[in-house]
Amino acid sequence: MDLKTSLIDLQCEMVAERTLVNPQNISWLQYDILYQLEKEGEILPSNLSVILGTSRTKLSKALKGLKSLGYIQQLPNQLDGRELYTSITDDGKILLADISTKHTALYQTALKSFTKEEQEEFACLSSKLSSGLRKERIENYE
Template sequence: MDLKTSLMDLQCEMVAERTLVNPQNISWLQYDILYQLKKEGELLPSKLSIILGTSRTKLSKALKDLKSLGYIQQLPNQLDGRELYTSITNDGKCLLADISTRHTALYQTALTSFTKEEQQEFARLSSKLSSGLKKERIANGE
């Protein structure tokens, strides 16, 4: 199997796995927003848009929905009130914790599918690819 096919197959499987653990029927963009906010802390929507590779319009709608669900809060920038700093709430963190618990099955499958050496190599290569994709997206402002 070639690299392109392997990447496409892995992407399809990961989307299927995400669907299985989708709590509260939040969108995957909303999940990704919560994940990035937990990881990065307080962010401006413009930065989130670049990190996630989504349009400001789509991001704005997702943020509005997350705010109404109580998973995020937005506070104005003291220097420029038009800018809203976005952060995850305790409810948002609880939701992510629930999702994390459900991801344990994926982790267990990886543990049984790979040898210890393969686990380490997969982790290294996955991290390298993820970092490269993110770096390229941010550099291109997408």
């Protein structure tokens, strides 16, 4: 199997897994927003759209939905009230924790599928690819 086919197959499997662990049926973009907010802390939507590689319009709609569900909060920037710092709420953290618990099954499958050396190699290569994808998105945005 070639690299391109392997990447497509992996992406399809990851999407299927993500669908199984989504108890509140939030969108994938909304999940990614919550994940990034938990990781980054407070962030401006303009920076979040670059990180996630999505338009400001799509991001704004997703943020509005998350805010109405109580998973995020937005507070005005003290220096520029037009900018809203966005952060995850306790309810958002609880939702992510619930989803994370369900990700354990994916982790367990990976542990069974790979030797210890393969686990380390996969983690390294996945991290390298993820970093490359993010860097390319950011460079293309600028």
